[in-house]
Amino acid sequence: MNRLNHVAIIMDGNGRWGIKYKNSRNAGHKEGLKTVEKIIKETIKKKIKFLTLFAFSTENWKRPKKEINYLFNLLENFLTNRIKDLHKQNIKLKILGSKKFSKKLNKLLSNSEKKTSKNTKLQINLALNYGSKSELIGAFKKIQISKCQINEKNIGRYLQTKNIPDPDLLIRTGNTKRLSNFLLWQLAYSEIFFEKKLWPAFNEKDFHRIIKEYKNIKRNFGRI
Ligand code: FPP
Numbered sequence: 064m065n066r067l068n069h070v071a072i073i074m075d076g077n078g079r080w081g082i083k084y085k086n087s088r089n090a091g092h093k094e095g096l097k098t099v100e101k102i103i104k105e106t107i108k109k110k111i112k113f114l115t116l117f118a119f120s121t122e123n124w125k126r127p128k129k130e131i132n133y134l135f136n137l138l139e140n141f142l143t144n145r146i147k148d149l150h151k152q153n154i155k156l157k158i159l160g161s162k163k164f165s166k167k168l169n170k171l172l173s174n175s176e177k178k179t180s181k182n183t184k185l186q187i188n189l190a191l192n193y194g195s196k197s198e199l200i201g202a203f204k205k206i207q208i209s210k211c212q213i214n215e216k217n218i219g220r221y222l223q224t225k226n227i228p229d230p231d232l233l234i235r236t237g238n239t240k241r242l243s244n245f246l247l248w249q250l251a252y253s254e255i256f257f258e259k260k261l262w263p264a265f266n267e268k269d270f271h272r273i274i275k276e277y278k279n280i281k282r283n284f285g286r287i
Contacts, residue, residue, distance in 0.1 A: 064278045069113035070106065071230035071253070073245055074099070075237030076261025089133040094263035096137055105267050106185060107152070109274065113186050113227060115159070117245050121194035138191075139168055146175045153184035159223045160193030188227065195247040198223055224249055232277050234270075236262045254280055 074095060081091020099116065106114045119134060149156065156179045162169045172191075202221035203213070211217050219225065229249045235241075236258045242250065256273050258265065 065231065065280060065282055067109070067111055067231050067274060067277060069115070069228050069230045069232070070111055071115040071117075071233045071246060071250070072102070073117045073233070073235040073237075073243060074262040075235055075239055077263060079237070080261040080263040088130060091261075091263055092130075092134055092137055096141060098262055098265050101267055102265075102270060103154075103185075103187065105270050107154075111185065113188065113230075115188040115190060115227075115230060115246070117190045117193065117243070119160070119191045119193070120244060121160075121192055121197060122244065124192075135164060135168060139171060142171050142175050146178065149187075150179050150182065153182045155179045155182040155186045157186060157188045157227075159188050159190040159198075161197075163192055186227070188224070190245070194244045195242075196244055199248060218248065222248065229253065232256065232273070234258055234273055236260055236265050252282075252284055254282065 077091035077095040078088040079091070080094060081088045085091070085094075103114065118138070123134075124131065146156070156175050158172050158176060162172055164172070199218075199222070201223075202218055205221040206213055206217055224246070227249075229251070230246065230253045233246075233250055233253045233255045235256070238257070238259045238261075240257045254277050256277070258269065258273070260269060
């Protein structure tokens with residue numbers, strides 16, 4: 064049976080769920096946050112050490128301002144209300160992506176990372192304003208400046224996911240089969256599950272079903 068150390072998730076389908084059930088995309092984001100809470104709980108129960116959540120891509124800036132503001136308010140409230148408890152649960156928060164938000168949110172994100180930096184039970188990597196191509200370009204530039212060799216080890220060292228093992232499992236909800244510029248380097252050997260359900264409808268049972276299936280896959284890593 065495969066060990067499961069790192070799960071990455073593309074939480075897709077909030078907008079469609081919101082329109083279908085509440086006639087509002089933002090209502091879908093609000094409901095999506097409830098799924099985030101559920102999955103964090105289950106991740107702890109399953110003793111998984113890393114959970115990476117794609118919450119906002121570099122391409123998501125193309126959305127209407129009203130939706131972007133709603134999403135960042137949701138995040139701000141989430142961190143303000145929940146960081147103490149996450150810390151108490153020994154959870155470490157790390158932000159992937161570049162912190163180019165309001166001064167208030169940048170500070171909140173940095174303080175949340177600092178506060179939880181020594182925690183060891185579970186590391187949650189929140190990808191915000193994250194794009195894999197730009198992360199890779201950043202790494203190549205740093206390698207060029209430091210004049211070290213371009214090789215796998217050095218690229219890994221200069222990525223934002225330095226010290227984080229590659230995901231074993233990627234789940235994308237929302238019935239879409241693409242990677243959307245998410246962890247392109249790090250997902251090279253991950254098992255990928257495309258889930259039909261929209262993110263707000265995704266639940267503990269779905270998570271368990273996927274984990275069970277993942278555990279029984281024969282992972283070859285190029286061997287036979
Ligand atoms: C993709 O669905 C989802 C997002 C861009 C935002 C994800 C945000 C959350 C799950 C809630 C907030 C999370 C935190 C951690 C505070 P979509 O809007 O692209 O859905 P669609 O494909 O149906 O339009």
